[in-house]
Amino acid sequence: MTRTAAVTGAASGIGQAACRRLLEAGWTVFGLDNARDRLNAVAGGFSAYQGRFKPILCDVTDAARVTAAFQEIAAVSPVLNALVTCAGVLRTSLMEDMPIEDFDLVLNVNTRGTFLAAQKALPALRAGATPENPSRVVLLSSVAALRPKIVSGAYAASKAAVSQLCRVMAAEWAPSGVLVNALAPGTVDTPMVAAVSDPSASKGYRPSGVSPVGRIAQPDDVVDVMMFLLSDAARYVTGTTIPVDGGTQAAFIPPGSNL
Numbered sequence: 586m587t588r589t590a591a592v593t594g595a596a597s598g599i600g601q602a603a604c605r606r607l608l609e610a611g612w613t614v615f616g617l618d619n620a621r622d623r624l625n626a627v628a629g630g631f632s633a634y635q636g637r638f639k640p641i642l643c644d645v646t647d648a649a650r651v652t653a654a655f656q657e658i659a660a661v662s663p664v665l666n667a668l669v670t671c672a673g674v675l676r677t678s679l680m681e682d683m684p685i686e687d688f689d690l691v692l693n694v695n696t697r698g699t700f701l702a703a704q705k706a707l708p709a710l711r712a713g714a715t716p717e718n719p720s721r722v723v724l725l726s727s728v729a730a731l732r733p734k735i736v737s738g739a740y741a742a743s744k745a746a747v748s749q750l751c752r753v754m755a756a757e758w759a760p761s762g763v764l765v766n767a768l769a770p771g772t773v774d775t776p777m778v779a780a781v782s783d784p785s786a787s788k789g790y791r792p793s794g795v796s797p798v799g800r801i802a803q804p805d806d807v808v809d810v811m812m813f814l815l816s817d818a819a820r821y822v823t824g825t826t827i828p829v830d831g832g833t834q835a836a837f838i839p840p841g842s843n844l
C-alpha cells in the first residue's frame with residue numbers, strides 16, 4: 586500500500602533530498618514550501634514519479650495558510666503516515682547586534698512553523714496510525730540545539746525549542762499511535778550553509794568545519810537516518826533528538842590538537 590508523507594521545506598537542501606528518497610521508495614509526497622519558483626522547479630524534476638509529488642505553496646509562519654494547506658492535503662489524502670519538517674532559516678549575528686526582525690523570523694519559521702505544521706498534520710497522522718505501524722513525525726533540529734555556537738544564538742534557541750517540543754509531542758501523542766523524533770545535523774552541504782559561508786555576507790559566522798569523521802554531511806547522510814525513523818525498525822523510538830553530526834558535538838577538541 587502506498588504510504589503518504591508531508592514534507593515542509595521541500596524546495597531545497599535536506600527537504601528536497603527527503604522528498605526524492607521517499608518518492609524513490611514509493612511514497613506519495615506533499616511538498617510544502619514558500620519559495621514558489623524553486624518549489625515548481627523541484628516538482629518539475631520529480632515529474633518521473635507519476636504524479637506522486639504534490640507541491641503545496643505554504644508559508645509555515647502563516648497559521649491560516651498552514652491550516653488550509655493541511656485541509657487541501659486531507660481532501661486528497663485523509664491519511665498521512667509521516668510528517669517531516671525541514672522548513673527553516675538561519676540568520677547570523679552577535680546577539681548585541683541582531684536585528685529584532687531577524688530574531689523574530691528565525692523563531693517564527695523554525696519553532697512556531699514546526700509547531701504549526703505538526704499540530705495541523707496531527708489529525709491525518711492519527712488517522713493513518715495502526716498499532717502495528719504508528720505514524721511518524723521527524724523534526725529537523727540541529728547540533729546547535731545541543732552545542733550552541735557564537736553568532737547563531739537565535740538559531741540555537743529556535744532548535745533547542747524544537748527538541749523540547751519533540752519530547753512533549755512524543756509523550757502526548759504516543760497513545761494515539763504517533764511517534765515524534767528529531768534529527769540534529771551538524772553542518773550539511775546545502776544552500777542554507779552556502780548562503781552564510783561567504784565571509785562578506787556572514788556577519789561573523791564561521792562554519793563549524795569538518796566533523797571528526799573528516800567531512801561535512803551531505804543531505805543524504807541526514808535522510809538515511811530519517812528513513813530509519815520512518816521504518817519498522819524504529820517502531821519503539823520516540824521523543825529522541827538524534828545527532829547526525831559525524832561526532833561534531835561528542836567531545837571538545839582543543840585548538841592545535843593533532844587530530
Ligand SMILES: NC(=O)c1ccc[n+]([C@@H]2O[C@H](COP(=O)([O-])OP(=O)(O)OC[C@H]3O[C@@H](n4cnc5c(N)ncnc54)[C@H](O)[C@@H]3O)[C@@H](O)[C@H]2O)c1
Pocket residue numbers: 593594595596597598599600617618619620643644645646670671672673674694698725726727728769770771772773774775776777778
Ligand atoms: N544545512 C545545515 O547545515 C543544517 C544543519 C542542521 C539543521 N539544519 C536544518 O535542516 C532544515 C533544512 O535545512 P537546509 O540546510 O536543507 O536548508 P535550505 O535553506 O536548503 O532549505 C530550507 C527550505 O525551507 C524553506 N522555507 C524557509 N522559510 C519557510 C517558510 N516560512 N515556509 C515554508 N518554507 C520555508 C526554504 O524556502 C527552503 O526551501 C532546516 O530546518 C535547518 O535549520 C540544517
